[in-house]
Amino acid sequence: MLFQRSCPSARAFQCPDFRAGVLGANIRWVVRPVLLGAEPLSHSSGDRGVLVLHGFTGSPQSMRPLAERFVEAGFSVEMPLLPGHGTDIEDLLGMRWQDWSKAADDAYLKLAEMCRVVAVVGLSMGGSLACRLAADHHEIAGVVLINPFVEPPAESFREILQGALAGGAEVAPAVGSDIAMPAAAELSYPGSPLAPALSLFEGLDALVGDLHEITCPILLMTSREDHVVPTSTGEFLMERVTVPLKRVWLERSYHVATLDYDRDIIESEALDFVLGVLGRSISAERPRDSSEMPADMPAGGITVDAVAHVARLARLQLTSEELQHFTVQLGAVLQHAAEMAELDISGVDPMSHPLPVRNVMRPDDPRPGLDRDEVLSEAPLAEDGKFRVPRILGVEL
Amino acid sequence: MTGSGDTSEGTSARPAGGPEVDRARTQATSAIPPFYSAPRLSTAQEISAAVISGEISARQVAEAHLERIAEVDGDVHAFNEVTAREALDAADELDRRVALGENPGPLTGVPIALKDNLCTRKIATTCSSRILAGWRPPYDATVVRRVREAGAVIIGKTNMDEFAMGSSTESSAFGATLNPLDRSRVPGGSSGGSAAAVAAGFAPVALGSDTGGSVRQPAAMCGVVGVKPTYGMVSRFGLIAFASSFDQVGPIARSVKDAAILYEVIAGHDEADSTSLDRIAPSVVSRLDDGSDKIRVGVVSELVSAASPDVASRVHEAAEVLASAGSMVDEISIPMCVYSLSAYYLLAPAEASSNLSRYDGVRYGLRVDAPSVELMNIATRSEGFGAEVKRRIMLGTYALSAGYYEAYYARAQRVRTLILQAFEAAYEHFDVLLAPTSPTTAFAIGSKVDDPLAMYMSDACTIPSNLAGHPAASVPFGTGDDGLPVGVQVLAPALAEPLMFQVAAVVEHGAPHSGATVSSQGTEQASGMKSQVLR
Amino acid sequence: MSVGQTSSKASKSQDASPRQPGVPVSGWEAVIGLEVHCELLTETKLFCGCRNRFGDEPNTSVCPVCLGLPGSLPVLNSRAVELAMRIGTALQCEIRPSVFHRKNYFYPDMPKDYQISQYDEPINVNGRLDLPDGTSVGITRAHLEEDTGKTTHVGESGRISGAEYSLVDYNRAGVPLVEIVSEPDIRSGQQARMYVSELRAVLVASGATDGRMEEGSLRVDANVSVRRSGVQDLGTRCEVKNLNSLRSLAKAVDFEIARQVALIESGGVVAQETRHWNESASKTMPLRSKEEAFDYRYFPEPDLVPIIPGDQWQAEAIAGMGPMPARRRERLVDALGEEAAGAAGFGSGLHDQVVTVVELGLDALVLDAVQLGADPRLTLSRAANEVAANLEGVARLSVDSFERLISLEAKGKLSATQAKAVLSEMLAKGGDPTDIAKARGFEVLASSELAGVVAGVVNSRPKEWSRFVDGDEKIVQFFVGQVMKETRGKADGKAVLAELNRLRDSSKASPD
Incomplete structure (x- = not known):
């Protein structure tokens, strides 16, 4: 004072x-x-x-x-x-x-x-x-x-x-x-x-x-x-x-x-x-190669806004309670994951696959497909042999 | 949910989410009745031999198991649907063929329970999710076709964690499965229904799927054998994807031998799966009696120290069993193991977030109507998916989203490489590795549902094999301080299933007979009692 | 969302009527890059054995894989990879090991709600397309991906905006596509049109596609931006979709350039957005922007394995592929001889003929006929006009008979009119040119005979003749026509003209 x-x-x-x-x-x-x-x-x-x-x-x-x-x-x-x-x-x-x-x-x-x-x-x-x-x-x-x-x-x-x-x-x-x-x-x-x-x-x-x-x-x-x-x-x-x-x-x-x-x-x-x-702070606000940061790993926090954005991307609607809940829970998992920042990964190739397999292909030979009635019988709504959906882009989020 | 309803008359009090189970009940009374009234034949090997020799009909076997399910599954809820009619039809057809002198295959007349994420033509396949409730696939998964062709009789579709996301079978939209050995406990997960079905005597064998331990961990908690094959060894075609670069279908059985027989049936190349290995499945049954003399066994200290002391003791005892069988046992430290959970819980949800996009209400499954397609997608997915599935979709979407991909997803992929390399280095010194399957015995229902991280921790010992794509088997070995079964895991390098089964058989042989399993009572009685096949 | 705000705020001026399209705007430069999706001519889809066929009954060419049913898995069509390699070769690309990624976004015509595509490791990169005008456009990449299904909108308008609901047909879902992305090297609607026209020729020549734009085998999106001349930085670009023909492509691009220039000059700002070409209104209109449109969350497709195009496989894939149009045009020009080649610059009639002949695949016919001794320019002209007008008849036309026809005309045995008539009969029914000419009684009038006919016509039309003598050049055609009528086409047009001029000159020189 x-x-x-x-x-x-x-x-x-x-x-x-x-x-x-x-x-x-x-x-x-x-x-x-x-x-x-x-x-x-x-x-x-x-x-x-x-x-x-x-x-x-x-x-x-x-x-x-x-x-x-x-x-x-x-x-x-x-x-x-x-x-x-x-x-x-x-x-x-x-x-x-x-x-x-x-x-x-x-x-x-x-x-x-x-x-x-x-x-x-x-x-x-x-x-x-x-x-x-x-x-x-x-x-x-x-x-x-x-x-x-x-x-x-x-x-x-x-x-x-x-x-x-x-x-x-x-x-x-x-x-x-x-x-x-x-x-x-x-x-x-x-x-x-x-x-x-x-x-x-x-x-x-x-x-x-x-x-x-x-x-x-x-x-x-x-x-x-x-x-x-x-x-x-x-x-x-x-x-x-x-x-x-x-x-x-x-x-x-x-x-x-x-x-x-x-x-x-x-x-x-x-x-x-x-x-x-x-x-x-790390991945969005700062350049990734910022020398100040020991690694490019985010601190493992996630904001409510980020959770809400992710929900939109994933086409999920969350109640405000779920939103709070998920923010805390995802934050905890991400914080745990932040331990990976300790590892030196320079020069390590990313592994998207457990197998070193290459060039798996099939010949260009037609195979019989499915019966349309059987396919459409599982559809929530069908019309004229097609899947019927509500109008597209009709309502903004 | 159709089938299980048929079998649960008078037991409608099954709690929907499981947590309200009366925990005051003692373990003895909370276990389901033992297998006395069930068919005396409890191994697939014995059933198949008896059916082919005409000692017993496939129909009799199927009926006996259906009866057992009707009596007890109301208290366990292992099944989402019991396919009684299809089972009896299939059994009759097998009996007809046997009568003609045919040998339909190594699983002739053997009832099999299938996890509800394996597509079965015209039989509902739900992944225990509201979003797929009632969906009848127009095709069979490759493994389903193979077990059918081997003479197996599909007896039902088993409950699971929704979309295989969970370690306790509590995230099923249709209510939890209870551990048949102690119904205040979870059966493990996500293949909890399959493991419980085998443990409860509903079927001698079952198929589950293992993405981060989902075959081995419930097998351990239910006191049965569970195997995750080398990635690519078993076709994934028709297995509803959770995380594509991890998922493998694997056998659950009451003995290593049954697991081996089932493994041989389902393994092998499938041209419908690009990631299926183009090689002939190895013979594993023939190796079961080879012992473990001179085999180098490494006990992974990081994984043992992740377990509770009683579980850790069982692992050490199993190691002693192997040592006394001539194996060279030593401890090995693989520090990279500790990063497995972190890498897995970014990579698997990332793949899952994409794999589960297709549940949009357009082509099949649930639709919640709305004025536009976007709102319909949102309404359907928000209503159709449970909390755990939403959580993982969110986590995975985040890990892949702009600005976070490098920091989360790509980093986790590199850590995955490091973990693989660490295991490959370990296998330069050891032929197989030994570890606990689950850090603890079956935990109490409801105890971890609100703490995802704690739940995820229960996969700590199984996840490394999924990251590396390596095979691993869980073998029951004694009990924990609470009297519930402990599973010991035999880990092996890629394609080394023959050796893995060989060592697993030695561990099984040396395991203390605790009487902790429901099924073991049946098994004990079954030995040498072929004449008493049925009442 | 800010994108929405920007576009709604700017929407009035975004649609402001631009200056006349097609007119280059001085002081401005347009920067255009094109994305062309090309459906491959395979028997089956990219990842399953369903037929790749246009026009089937809805949802009859579908299976668990292309419907994205739970549990289904993709298996790559080897033929599609080979056709992609042919395209890469035709576009002078580097062909490289490639990986499929998933492009994640929700849309009902996409069965898995992700598209399997190639992202940062495409099969073809760094290519080039040489255009007939001598310029060339860089090819950034040409990668493999799967097509989506087709959505029809039911409601009053039949369009997305006014639809009550939509219907989806998945027959097209999973059809193999190669997406060819150009560098932003294009500067006008005309050049864009030329690029796509040439690209189509190259793709057809590579055997990868039928190139039918009207069936959607070739679909074009244009990224258009403008900047002031001399400025290096790129302006904000708009993506223009629904370009179903070469004509609409050129019009839409020119409209968009003019729109953007007008917008900026009136103080507005171009919003980055996707616009739709409305053919009937002849303008581009904004599509409503999708909220999360830009986060596709690409990651490597775990259900597929990498593709490594080994040398031998590449060689097999491109075996039997002929030379590309640019090379074929060169050969044709070379065959014209040195003098003619000089006159075959871009924009000349001769060049147009070369382009047409190559485009229609008539260059082999021309070269073979020339090889046999036919006059190159005359051969080219007849091929680019009469033969081109009756392509179905080409099968009936042997190189040998074509050469003989050209030679009859070149030696003056047939007039041009007669030669055209004989050629059209050869194309319609086949046959030998000499026989046809004989049967039709065609022979070129001797010059003495011609002079008599011309003199007769001139004498019978004194009024017209005096106009011609007085300098009315237009009326000469009247006299040529009259002579042709008299001789029933046997006269050679050039000879008639020469005789008329001679008579006029002589009547001027000696006024009787």
Whole structure:
């Protein structure tokens, strides 16, 4: 959660609850209990992974409903608790961009070890980290950004913070729980530590120059009204990336949109997008000979859309229940089949036949055929010695 | 479903899908009654000899088996249709010929049960699918013609997994077949009806088809012998295709010898099948007494470790039997085996997706009407195919579709090559290989229907032979911890059926007499009791 | 689906009336590739022993294999492979080991709902067809595949769109086809027509087919696109179907070119689609696009094994195959002699005669007659006209008697009119040219006699004569006709003309 941009200078930088002068080196290793609801999530299930990243001063709580949707959909999910978060604001004071970035990187590498394809989802600073990962790891299949923090704040604003810091303040007033829906709340710290925030800005400075390095598709979801990051953040990002980007506007939510009115939209859009990029990522989205891929074997996922398409090809109609069912079951079989990617098949001929037999033919001699009446007696409908069928191309699917 | 209805009076409570079977019943009571009331002759060899010598008429044999079916099949559901009239007519004709001094052939008067994916002229051939219910083919499959010509009497068409897609006979559109040894268990599949029919004493021999283990696995689970020949050894003409480059018709019997006799009848070149090998079928019966001295036997460790401990123990015991018969037994590791399932479950569905396109409601079988041909195709196929068939069609269509062909289908084809090469390399050091047939004994009905992957795993030990196109035989060898039969598999290189049968006979001879099979009770009684042929 | 959207959005302008077809559009180039399906002249179908015959009662030439009944399996017809190799040889292709694939799509006229065809390993590749105008068109491939059944649509219109239901006859299902795919080397409707005409001649000459377009033995689809002159990239192409004759092929291609140019020039976009040539409306119309039309899921046909055409088998297959039309035309031109050959360029009357004679298989007759001493140009002319008009009579015409007839005419023993009359009797009844001429009392008038007849005619028609003298050239035919009438055809036309001109010139020179 970041500072309100509306009138930052109007806020007083004082926070009586916290002592001044307690720096990170002292408290980094203090083990505090993680707040109820802020626990990280780690779920291992198959070859397709989703990394979920929460925001500054927030916690996995804000992302949990979304992460659980990914778990339900059969993905392996990692949702780390970023350093300094989810316990006590004091723990955050000593943390810097490098710490969160490393934590995100570690979580990604852990997931990538079990999974063949990974997508990254982030809210706010989680979005900054997601961009960082995607710029650094080109094998990431897709990125979902929800009100991401990518545009570095103006120098003048930083000077104000630095001034406050120099004046002995450590923490700015809280901006967490920026949610339109009355009953909802974010589990976040009651303030925003200054030094970590300034380090975050520096992280963004470096990120901006690397945004063009991102090679995977992006789903960008931004609220119309956001009291934490400027609503221009979407345009800022779109000007700097070169990959396919889908923009979704969240009409009724504020910054923590994952817990807000548009939560369902976010979940279904994110799930569709992730199913799309993880299901198709290797064979359809990328060239087959891509040197980044160890092999041309898809990760073994299959999307609902792909299953529906296949059903049309095979002239089968599936109920929506069957569609879901088959997606999971075919996914499981395909994931199992993905083990074949381990094998080196270069130079191996495909075997379409167990026998090395050639040139089996018959002479051009007529043989008696079948009696027409016997043939047509098995036909569902016949007329004038022919098989009768309903009109062709009469009705579009 | 006609025939089996005739035979199941008073037992109409047969559960449609099988899973509702009363599992509380003890094994002893859930097994069907033993074969006491059935004909005392239980092997094809004995029946044929007795009919030809005039000791017994073919009609008597047929009637006795029909009676047995009428008594018990209501509890087993091995048959989709019992062809009583045709069987009796055929038996009378055989008796007439025998009376004239003819010898109709090695299966004279022997009742045979045919899997319902073998085309029988004017007799319904359904693949246990709604989409083909009631379809009467205008022609006989080549193997059907051959068994007829050898004097066999077709007694009925047996239940199967729909289009042979399954390992438990539960995906039949007409209800599951129950294991005659324990009706809370599956008989295996997809030739579960044929295996159950032989185990239950409905026929001494049967034909099944084996695409990924569908003859051997149910044979193992029902305690009978099942053989998959070398690909191309037996004609596929008239076998309704599941996966064309894997399918082979194979015998199911109560003894290795009967299986060998039936094998010799059905094997051999057929010009109607381009993939049929142009060579004379080898003599295998003559090799059955040759023993296994000096034969190099490799026990495939990957396949043994895929099995449960009790099954694995039986394989090791079978290996000891061979060792004490003079074979040189050793363990061999074929790591490539583990990729068999993955390759198979892409390749076979891919071929199936194309093979099953023709069921479109235009020319035969089910049609569900609709305003246009496209919608009619969709309505017919959606209504006519069951879930497992749809699943495999979808899987195969996906594996072949644009953008995925190289990654899935073509890769699996290359892995198939690697698996073949791995087995060929193994056969440089060994004459035959030994493995379990099924990783477990017969599992409970309903236990795997919702988990395709788990169901597919039960083919793990049989699939490698189908990928390689090699022959393999499953021989009953003792029982598992649950008292149900275990099958041990003898794998051999292409065209090495004589050696395979030879070794299988040694394994059979050394198998513990557990009494686990319904049929073995009959077999034991049958030996040396020719005078008591019938009541 | 996007395809549907595109076509419906563009449909109004897609059918916009194009500029006049057949007129080359300056600034544009058309790129045309043709796919020709050729039914092979085998006794039986490609994969079963059912008869390959046109016109049987519906569904009487069927068996489990060609009906796609469950359990049936294909077995390849060796003769079909041999005919495919003949076609490959005739089209100068590389003949290679081949594999059959399955092309999967649903259609009720296809019994298995897949077609057995050759995909990435066809039997013939990289060939060439030389056209009479001296250009040549590349042949990408010529592969074997099975035909589909025939569907008739029952309903008011008798066409697919308005049908109430359809009826299917599978007699044609499984008939062997070779599909010949050209490179996109063709540039106009006229050239497309020439290509198919020449291809048909080649296919017939190879013995692979009867080439009857009206019975569907030869079926043509055209892929047409246009691009601005000088542009390398290909435009979006449309496939045009239902081209049942050479005439409709040329018209349809020209229409399609004009349509696409007009569409693009008016700011539209050509949609990739299949279009149907409507003969009565003389235009191409879009066929409704099939939703999943483009994913055929080709894979190797597991029920068949690869075909390896060994050298010996190839040699046996093409044994007895004569030279192809292009080579035969060359021979004919060579036989005309050096001077005439120079005048036999494409587009000349002489070239047309050469093409006709080869097309009709009369080149051997001409060459043999010339060999015996007949005048080459006269022989060619009589063969391309009189003999061509009575092909059934060729059997009655011996080379020897044909040579003697030509020689009678060449030596002036018979006038052209007389020679034609004698030849037509020889074709109708047989016989010796000298005997026929004698029986008909044919002899060429002596020049002195001719001069008298001409003078008589001129004197009896003073009014017409003065017009001729005054320069009315057209009226000369009137005088020739009158002389012919007087002499009952015995006069030689050229001699009459010469005499008339001489008289005119002399009457001008000395005005009496």
